[in-house]
Amino acid sequence: MRALVKHHEGPxxxxxxxxIPEIGPDEVLVRxxxxxxxxxxxxxxxWDDWAASRLSPPLVFGHEFSxxxxxxxxxxxxxxxxDHVSAETHIVCHHCPQCRRGEAHVCxxxxxxxxxxxxxxxxxxxxxxxxxxxNSVDLPPEVASAMEPMGNAVHTALSGSIxxxxxxxxxCGPIGxxxxxxAKASGASAVIALDINEYRLELAQAMGATHLIxxxxxxxxxxxxxxxxxxxxxxxxxxxxxxxxxxxxxxxVTGGGRVSLLGxxxxxxxxxxxxxxxxxxxxxxxxVGRRMYETWQQTAGFLESGQxxxxxxxxxxFSLEEFEKxxxxxxxxxxxxxxxxx
Numbered sequence: 001m002r003a004l005v006k007h008h009e010g011p012x013x014x015x016x017x018x019x020i021p022e023i024g025p026d027e028v029l030v031r032x033x034x035x036x037x038x039x040x041x042x043x044x045x046x047w048d049d050w051a052a053s054r055l056s057p058p059l060v061f062g063h064e065f066s067x068x069x070x071x072x073x074x075x076x077x078x079x080x081x082x083d084h085v086s087a088e089t090h091i092v093c094h095h096c097p098q099c100r101r102g103e104a105h106v107c108x109x110x111x112x113x114x115x116x117x118x119x120x121x122x123x124x125x126x127x128x129x130x131x132x133x134x135n136s137v138d139l140p141p142e143v144a145s146a147m148e149p150m151g152n153a154v155h156t157a158l159s160g161s162i163x164x165x166x167x168x169x170x171x172c173g174p175i176g177x178x179x180x181x182x183a184k185a186s187g188a189s190a191v192i193a194l195d196i197n198e199y200r201l202e203l204a205q206a207m208g209a210t211h212l213i214x215x216x217x218x219x220x221x222x223x224x225x226x227x228x229x230x231x232x233x234x235x236x237x238x239x240x241x242x243x244x245x246x247x248x249x250x251x252x253v254t255g256g257g258r259v260s261l262l263g264x265x266x267x268x269x270x271x272x273x274x275x276x277x278x279x280x281x282x283x284x285x286x287x288v289g290r291r292m293y294e295t296w297q298q299t300a301g302f303l304e305s306g307q308x309x310x311x312x313x314x315x316x317x318f319s320l321e322e323f324e325k326x327x328x329x330x331x332x333x334x335x336x337x338x339x340x341x342x
Contacts (some may be wrong), residue, residue: 003122019086034141062121063114066144151290153178163187171240184208
């Protein structure tokens with residue numbers, strides 16, 4: 001099969017012919033119909049410090065995909081050939097303390113496809129059957145592929161109450177854009193989108209943001225306070241990982257509010273813990289992955305009900321052979337979600 005391989009310790013990738021994966025008794029082989037590029041894939045493609053510390057090339061990378069089941073292992077009973085599926089990309093151990101208390105999304109021994117084992121930038125992908133989510137055949141394959149990152153947005157937004165509250169989404173990359181739609185669908189009274197990228201602020205408006213703030217052109221903390229009667233926002237969803245934006249998020253949240261952090265800083269940062277966390281009495285949530293499988297049920301519910309439409313943030317589509325164009329578009333910042341079709 002054709003697969004996009006991280007072939008060496010350095011920038012770039014190669015399209016190669018590799019063997020179709022063989023499956024075990026508890027696994028399923030999926031013909032990939034669509035796969036979407038994640039920020040993590042960009043880290044791998046450009047080979048930054050994180051990628052150099054985590055990956056051991058050669059490796060088929062990519063971890064967001066949807067497809068059709070073409071083979072099932074002998075122990076698999078809940079899936080059959082022809083089923084349309086998306087994938088939970090975190091493979092967990094089921095035995096650590098976190099798994100045993102029902103928090104597998106923070107499993108101590110998590111493996112991620114396309115990072116710790118071969119992934120889905122390919123014509124076929126092998127997955128544990130328990131990691132596959134069955135979809136309606138009517139769900140567009142690019143939307144089904146984006147269910148995995150949408151799960152991050154759902155987990156972040158719904159890690160606390162949101163109905164009737166003001167919400168600031170800091171960072172309007174693809175997951176931030178989806179968080180805007182989720183917050184709006186969940187009854188937020190206002191959804192304030194913050195970014196320094198005009199293109200993505202326009203996408204934020206298309207996804208349902210009620211207010212847009214260009215953080216490079218005005219003081220975002222002052223503007224948020226002016227929009228909230230001087231009190232600050234009830235909920236901050238931090239999706240950027242930018243140190244300054246994170247500090248601004250803690251400054252703009254109101255007393256007794258919530259800050260949920262999904263964005264990943266590349267270095268340690270300094271916070272005013274006393275004034276922005278302790279004396280405010282706020283809740284701070286670190287978000288990783290998706291709750292397995294509560295978040296998947298919520299994500300599917302938003303899509304099936306029509307409350308969330310992902311099409312406005314799916315902006316570019318390429319064949320797998322055009323992967324370089326796809327990554328260039330992601331790196332430029334002038335894209336929402338980028339899809340590759342094997």
